Every structure is written in structure tokens, then in C-alpha cells.
Amino acid sequence: MTKEVRVRYAPSPTGHLHIGNARTALFNYLFARNQGGKFIIRIEDTDASRNIEGGEESQLTYLKWLGLDWDESIDVGGEYGPYRQSERNDLYKKLYDELLEKELAYKCYCTAEELEAEREAQSANNEMPRYSGKCRHLTAEEQEALAAEGREPSVRFAVPKGKVYTFKDLVKDNVSFESDGIGDFVIVKKDGVPTYNFAVAVDDHYMEITHVLRGDDHISNTPRQQMIYEAFGWEAPTFGHMTLIVNESRRKLSKRDESIIQFIEQYEELGYLPEALFNFIVLLGWSPEGEEEIFSIEELVSIFDADRLSKSPAVFDKDKLTWMNNQYVKKLSTEQVIELALPHLQKAGALPMELTDEQRQWAHDLIALYHEQLSYGAEIVELTAQFFKDAIEYDEAAQKVLAGEQVPEVMAALKAQFEALETFDAASVKSAIQAVQKETGQKGRNLFMPIRVVTTGETSGPELPAAIALVGKENALARVTEYAQS
Numbered sequence: 001m002t003k004e005v006r007v008r009y010a011p012s013p014t015g016h017l018h019i020g021n022a023r024t025a026l027f028n029y030l031f032a033r034n035q036g037g038k039f040i041i042r043i044e045d046t047d048a049s050r051n052i053e054g055g056e057e058s059q060l061t062y063l064k065w066l067g068l069d070w071d072e073s074i075d076v077g078g079e080y081g082p083y084r085q086s087e088r089n090d091l092y093k094k095l096y097d098e099l100l101e102k103e104l105a106y107k108c109y110c111t112a113e114e115l116e117a118e119r120e121a122q123s124a125n126n127e128m129p130r131y132s133g134k135c136r137h138l139t140a141e142e143q144e145a146l147a148a149e150g151r152e153p154s155v156r157f158a159v160p161k162g163k164v165y166t167f168k169d170l171v172k173d174n175v176s177f178e179s180d181g182i183g184d185f186v187i188v189k190k191d192g193v194p195t196y197n198f199a200v201a202v203d204d205h206y207m208e209i210t211h212v213l214r215g216d217d218h219i220s221n222t223p224r225q226q227m228i229y230e231a232f233g234w235e236a237p238t239f240g241h242m243t244l245i246v247n248e249s250r251r252k253l254s255k256r257d258e259s260i261i262q263f264i265e266q267y268e269e270l271g272y273l274p275e276a277l278f279n280f281i282v283l284l285g286w287s288p289e290g291e292e293e294i295f296s297i298e299e300l301v302s303i304f305d306a307d308r309l310s311k312s313p314a315v316f317d318k319d320k321l322t323w324m325n326n327q328y329v330k331k332l333s334t335e336q337v338i339e340l341a342l343p344h345l346q347k348a349g350a351l352p353m354e355l356t357d358e359q360r361q362w363a364h365d366l367i368a369l370y371h372e373q374l375s376y377g378a379e380i381v382e383l384t385a386q387f388f389k390d391a392i393e394y395d396e397a398a399q400k401v402l403a404g405e406q407v408p409e410v411m412a413a414l415k416a417q418f419e420a421l422e423t424f425d426a427a428s429v430k431s432a433i434q435a436v437q438k439e440t441g442q443k444g445r446n447l448f449m450p451i452r453v454v455t456t457g458e459t460s461g462p463e464l465p466a467a468i469a470l471v472g473k474e475n476a477l478a479r480v481t482e483y484a485q486s
């Protein structure tokens with residue numbers, strides 16, 4: 001019988017969920033669900049000084065928002081489950097005591113200043129800075145004497161000499177590290193808190209994790225974790241170190257980088273759709289067979305295959321995300337797109353928070369008109385900006401259209417047609433324009449471009465008669481009159 005696949009996403013709550021973190025979570029999720037296994041979340045919060053307020057909540061809330069569910073662990077907002085490292089100290093303590101007893105780890109009494117001086121001396125000699133192993137063979141008396149000086153010990157792992165640690169990585173194939181390149185590393189800090197590498201190895205073992213899929217920023221941690229498995233006689237999981245997502249200047253996306261929009265909650269605020277983000281993020285560093293790019297979560301679960309993880313870093317391309325989101329927006333119903341876009345017009349102050357029935361109807365028609373074009377909720381504000389201005393600002397392209405010699409004649413005819421209209425809706429505006437065509441003999445671009453520019457201020461846009469109907473008779477007529485032959 002093969003072992004049940006168990007994978008985990010293990011964020012540190014040092015920041016909010018960003019595209020890079022989310023991708024790690026999504027890949028683990030898809031891998032687990034594809035294999036009929038378990039997907040577990042573990043909060044790696046041992047470094048209390050780096051944790052931020054709301055970091056854990058953001059990680060969980062936005063994974064849920066993206067459409068992930070998980071097994072055996074923390075629920076958002078409700079009861080909290082067991083997998084938070086800060087709550088597992090008793091287990092860690094029992095285990096590092098065991099290593100101390102077997103002399104696979106030892107107490108180090110060096111002060112921060114002494115360690116710093118050691119590093120500086122090594123750097124000055126062009127040596128790789130690493131712990132010298134000074135405290136490795138202290139006698140019990142020496143230890144007591146140092147403790148009597150009031151020094152608090154940390155615990156260091158005694159790295160075996162002259163060994164090579166290898167693993168077959170799911171992405172990078174054969175990877176190896178020489179143990180002599182690794183100094184005896186701290187597994188428990190002076191304050192009694194275990195370090196990252198120790199807690200991770202212990203947890204992955206006790207949670208029976210079978211596959212560790214994470215970013216390759218962690219690859220140099222892997223031999224250290226292998227050493228800990230070895231010291232306890234545990235079997236190590238299979239590792240897969242994925243290339244990182246980079247920004248356009250090819251720097252790793254990181255929680256602390258504020259130069260680009262990269263947090264999932266920022267996309268939610270802008271009115272992006274979770275299914276579109278999910279789809280987009282999965283294609284950063286993984287590709288299915290074939291050309292198709294739009295996939296539902298269910299489809300991704302069924303086709304996900306770790307063999308197709310990319311070996312080179314994926315560049316985050318926001319325009320592609322925006323394109324993809326538009327593909328999903330197009331599939332929404334009219335009601336859904338209104339729900340997505342209307343609050344943005346209200347937040348931007350284009351429309352009041354409380355709408356009259358008439359305003360509501362008008363807003364619905366407006367949003368429906370832009371449905372196909374709309375890439376994300378907040379974009380409605382830019383797309384419809386001209387509808388909310390008292391005076392249109394004509395850009396260069398628009399001015400060129402307005403300078404056309406046929407414009408005064410067309411506007412004069414349109415003015416007369418509009419004046420005669422009793423109802424001013426898409427259908428009546430359309431027949432008014434047809435009448436202008438007959439009367440002036442102008443057609444195609446020569447007819448429609450000036451009408452669009454004069455009435456809406458734009459050189460392109462949605463279906464023209466419907467747009468003019470939304471401008472309203474009074475406004476449209478005033479604008480047309482301004483350009484009509486006198």
C-alpha cells in the first residue's frame with residue numbers, strides 16, 4: 001500500500017499573503033487534491049520579533065478567499081486547530097533534550113559580541129563566516145563556570161564532519177550539500193525558542209508530511225533539516241524546491257516589497273475575481289500541456305502534475321493578470337458585474353452611497369454597457385469617467401476627429417433629430433443616427449467617430465446608441481449643439 005500523500009503550506013506570519021506565498025499554497029493544495037491526499041496549514045511563528053499583527057489572519061483569510069480549503073488545521077475566525085509552532089514548545093523541548101543527551105547537540109555559551117568578533121575575523125581572512133565549534137567539547141565544569149558568569153546558553157546542532165547530504169528534488173533533480181560547508185547551527189535560541197530549521201523538521205515528521213513543496217529560497221535549509229531527521233532516525237520527506245516568482249526587474253517578490261501590487265487583499269479591493277487570480281497564479285511556474293490557459297479549480301486539480309513545474313523563475317506580469325480577469329468578468333451575469341462594479345463608483349464618489357431608483361437604473365445600464373470591456377471592478381471608474389464630468393476634456397485624438405470637415409453638418413442634422421425625440425433610449429438614438437446618415441450621406445467612421453467623440457468624449461467605447469442614451473438627452477443635445485453648423 002502506498003502512503004497517503006500529505007503536504008503542507010507553512011507561512012510565517014511576518015506579512016500579508018502575497019502572490020509568491022499564494023503560489024506555494026496553491027501548488028501544495030493542487031498536489032494534495034490531485035493525489036487524494038491531505039493539505040495542511042502550519043503557522044511558523046517561532047520568531048516572535050518578526051511576526052506582524054494580522055499576518056496570520058491575512059494568510060488564512062485570503063487563502064480561503066482564493067478558494068482553498070484545508071485539512072486538520074486552523075479555521076479562519078472560529079476555533080483554532082493545533083498547528084501553530086508557538087504552541088508546540090513542549091514537543092520541541094522533549095526532542096532537543098534528547099539530542100543534548102545523545103550529544104548530537106550541545107550548549108553554546110558564546111555571547112552575541114563574541115560571535116560577531118569571530119565572524120569579523122573570518123571575513124578578514126577571506127573565510128566563509130560560520131560558527132567555529134568552540135563550545136562543542138566543553139566539559140561539564142567549563143559549562144558550569146560559563147553559566148556562573150550569568151551566560152544563557154543556546155543549543156547548537158553538532159553537524160557531522162565530512163558528509164555529503166543529497167536529495168532528489170522534484171524540480172531540481174539531484175542536489176547535494178557538503179556538511180563541512182555548514183557550521184554547527186543553533187536549534188534553540190537563548191530564550192528557549194527553537195529555530196526555524198529545527199521546528200520545521202520536527203513538525204514535518206510529526207505531521208507525517210510526505211512531500212515538501214516550497215520556494216527555492218529554502219533550499220539551503222534542506223541539508224540542515226536532513227541532519228535533524230538523521231539524528232532522530234526519521235525518514236525524510238520528498239522535497240521539491242520551486243523557482244521563485246520575480247518582479248519585472250527580476251527581484252524576488254517579497255512581503256516587504258511595497259513597490260508593486262502583490263498582496264492578494266489588494267486585488268480583492270480592486271475588484272479582481274478569486275477564480276481568475278487562482279488561475280493566473282497557478283500558471284506562474286507551472287504549465288499544463290497544450291495552449292489552453294483558462295481553467296477552473298476542479299480542472300486544475302485533475303491535471304496538476306509536479307513534473308511540469310518550471311525550472312526558471314516566473315516573471316509576474318500584471319497585464320496578463322488583468323487580461324485573465326477580464327476573461328472571467330465576461331462570464332459573469334449582468335447582476336454579478338453590477339455587484340462587482342457599482343461599489344467602486346460609489347467609493348470613488350461618482351455616485352452617492354444611497355441611490356434613488358432612477359439613479360440605480362441608470363448605474364445598472366451604465367455598468368452593463370461596459371461589461372465586456374471591464375477588466376476588474378475598480379476599472380469602471382476610469383472607463384466611465386466622462387459620464388461624470390460636467391465638461392468633457394477632449395484629448396488629442398478626439399480633437400483630430402472634431403476637426404473633420406463633415407463634423408458641423410453631421411452635428412446639425414443630429415441636433416434636429418435629437419430635438420424631435422420624445423423618448424431618448426438606445427433604440428430611438430439609433431434611428432436618429434440612421435436618419436442622419438441618410439440625410440448627410442456620411443457613413444462608417446466619418447459618421448460614427450464624430451458622434452461618439454462629441455457625445456461621449458471618447459474615441460472608442462461600448463455600443464454607441466446605448467452610451468448616448470446614458471449621457472441623456474439634455475447633455476447630448478448641448479454637446480451636439482456646440483459642434484453643429486450655425
Ligand SMILES: Nc1ncnc2c1ncn2[C@@H]1O[C@H](COP(=O)(O)OP(=O)(O)OP(=O)(O)O)[C@@H](O)[C@H]1O
Nearest residue numbers: 011012014020021024214215244245252253254255
Ligand atoms: N517570490 C516568491 N515566489 C514564490 N514563492 C515564494 C516567494 N516568496 C516566498 N515564497 C514562498 O512562500 C512560502 C511562505 O514563505 P514565507 O512565509 O517565508 O514568505 P516570504 O514572503 O518569503 O517571507 P519573508 O520575506 O518574511 O521571508 C515559502 O514556501 C516561500 O518559499
Ligand SMILES: [Zn+2]
Nearest residue numbers: 108109110135
Ligand atoms: Zn559557543
